[in-house]
Amino acid sequence: MIRNQVVDPLFPQCPVRNVLSRIGDHWSLLVLLALHDKAGTMRFSDFCKTIPDVSQKMLTSTLRKLEADDLLSRTVYPEVPPRVEYKLTKRGKTLIPLLNQLVDWSLENMDAIIRHREKYAL
Known part of the structure; x- marks a missing residue:
């Protein structure tokens, strides 16, 4: 097995399970959307300011996986201190319209979902 490879034990060749297990975690979508919102590049400290509740360890892990x-x-950049910048790749940019649809859907439906959740003791 390749390091960091995501494999669903029941369906190891399923592309949907594979991709969703990577981007469906707690932070990946927020990182991708933050990069898109900045319309360019972000540094590690920019992510920390934009997503203040992510730990540095989790942010580092998420950035590496993405x-x-x-x-x-x-x-x-070979400077002192070193400067590291992140930006969306061509593939990453193709994911943004889908994420924006998910955000729009969430905004449109969240109030109703919360009201419906109140009927259940989860």
Whole structure:
């Protein structure tokens, strides 16, 4: 098995399960949307300001996974101190319209969903 490869034990060749298990985590969508909103590049500290409730460890892990999936790129500039910038890749940019649809749907439906949840003790 390749390091960081996501494999569903029941359906290892399923592309939907594979992709959703990577981008469906707690932080990946927020990172991708933040990058899109900045319309360019972001540094690690920019992510920390934009998504203040993510730990540095989780942010680092999330950025590495998104880079491994070619959804964002990481550029290190040989300066002192080193400057690292992240930006959406061509593949990452193709995902943004779908994420925006999900955001729009969420905004349109969240109030009704919350009201409906109140009927259940989850």
